[in-house]
Amino acid sequence: MKSILITTTALVGFAATAGAQEVNVVSWGGAYEKSQVEAYNKPFTEETGITVNMIAADNPATPLKAQVEANNVTGDVFDIEVSDAIRMCDEGALVEIDPADLPAAPDGTAAADDFIDGALQDCAVANIFWGTVIAYDTTKFEGQAPSTAADFFDLETYPGKRGLPKNPKRTLYLALIADGASPDEIYDLLGSDEGVQRAFDKLDTIKSDVVWWEAGAQPPQLLADGEVTMATGYNGRFFDAMVGEGKPFEIIWDGQYMDMDMFVIPKDAPNPEAAMEYLKFATDTQRLADQAKYIAYGPARQSSASLVGMYQDGKTEMAPHMPTNPDHLETAVMDDPEFWADHDAELSERFNAWLASS
Incomplete structure (x- = not known):
């Protein structure tokens, strides 16, 4: 509970200094986007006052590469596949992310020990297994x-x-x-x-x-x-x-x-501070578990597993539908x-x- 309170306090403090900020998140659209809006975006805006603009792409790595090459980055957070995250990090196009900056699990376990193997890369943090x-x-x-x-x-x-x-x-x-x-x-x-x-x-x-x-x-x-x-x-x-x-x-x-899908932040993102706060919020234990209420993808944190319950219909157990079953x-x-x-x-x-x- 202590770690959750600290995270929330930090977010509220950030919102107080951020003013009417926004963050542009490029994702995959459809039912997946809906799960992110419900589990991540709405509670993030409620806690911080920061507006989240969702932008759909058939593959978000495509506009990310185009924006980087054109030196005209308009997205703040991109939801991309692991191989794209590794390649673009090696090319110097993405912000490096220190696992120590990510929220711990509710029992205090450090993020580096809580995320499933492979879910943390130098410039990326996983949200789901699919x-x-x-x-x-x-x-x-x-x-x-x-x-x-x-x-x-x-x-x-x-x-x-x-x-x-x-x-x-x-x-x-x-x-x-x-x-x-x-x-x-x-x-x-x-x-x-x-x-x-x-x-x-x-x-x-x-x-x-x-x-x-x-x-x-x-x-x-x-x-x-x-x-x-x-x-x-x-x-x-x-x-x-x-x-x-x-x-x-x-x-x-x-x-x-x-x-896995991973969140990355490109260098020269228009709203870098808001982007990092969004990434940290969206990949905490509770938010990853909450996403499973809306779509059958497995959370990337071990501490989220026990919090996964029913689908939004209130009657369908999600565990049998998870790829990680x-x-x-x-x-x-x-x-x-x-x-x-x-x-x-x-x-x-x-x-x-x-x-x-x-």
């Missing part, structure tokens, strides 16, 4: 339902179009899992010409039946509109469609791709940001060439 998973429309399959990554590629048993993201990170690994590779050998395979070719060979088997998506809101919509019978997408988006909107979807957790980790592939920082450009070039080929 998974790219397969979902299918239950009304499209009679009898035996699909249950594995291999089933996603089985057009004969489970007919219909497939939805896949137009990027190599979340397509190549899935093709390898479906082809029998184990999760612990994915990066060794993707680091070899033979492994990459194996992935493309598997993707070739469904290429003509793929609908490619680029924004997180698209996969649930593709399923709802009947354009595809199965799609990969972010588990929280599918959860929102299933539980929040009552869509007849089910998730296949086999071969999920787990990643032990039952969902058996065949999960964890993102390797160092691998993608080194190989993203070359694999993206090869992936785009493959897309353009007949």
Whole structure:
């Protein structure tokens, strides 16, 4: 309790000197943005008086890079993936963050010891763990339902179009899992010409039946509109469609791709002090737990886990829907940001060439 009071007092004191300040937060839109508005933004403004302006992007790293390159930074806080955070930190584009400046857990545990491994980087602080998973429309399959990554590629048993993201990170690994590779050998395979070719060979088997998506809101919509019978997408988006909107979807957790989202502050942010106060507030124990009321993403702090309870409907237990649920980790592939920082450009070039080929 003491640490919470200190944090609150510091925020109130900051607000008193900040005047009518604002902070511009660039995130991913949709149900994810809503969860941040409810869990982070509203209580932050209530405590500090600082207005939070949310700006949606298909991938916030894209406008961040463009703003930095143009020497015209208009966003204060960006919600980006780990590999982008590491790369842009190495390039000197982001503010370094001292873990000692982050709020401790309610029992006094230092932030450095409370955040899950990998959640603190030199210039970034994670807020959520999330998974790219397969979902299918239950009304499209009679009898035996699909249950594995291999089933996603089985057009004969489970007919219909497939939805896949137009990027190599979340397509190549899935093709390898479906082809029998184990999760612990994915990066060794993707680091070899033979492994990459194996992935493309598997993707070739469904290429003509793929609908490619680029924004997180698209996969649930593709399923709802009947354009595809199965799609990969972010588990929280599918959860929102299933539980929040009552869509007849089910998730296949086999071969999920787990990643983190991280908050970063660019150098030359227009409101740097407000940005840092927002980052610290949004990544404290209670706020990360509160976000799970609105979307099925796992908090990045260990102390938040015991505070995760029901969905906002007051009847759905969130734990079974979390990507970090032990039952969902058996065949999960964890993102390797160092691998993608080194190989993203070359694999993206090869992936785009493959897309353009007949």
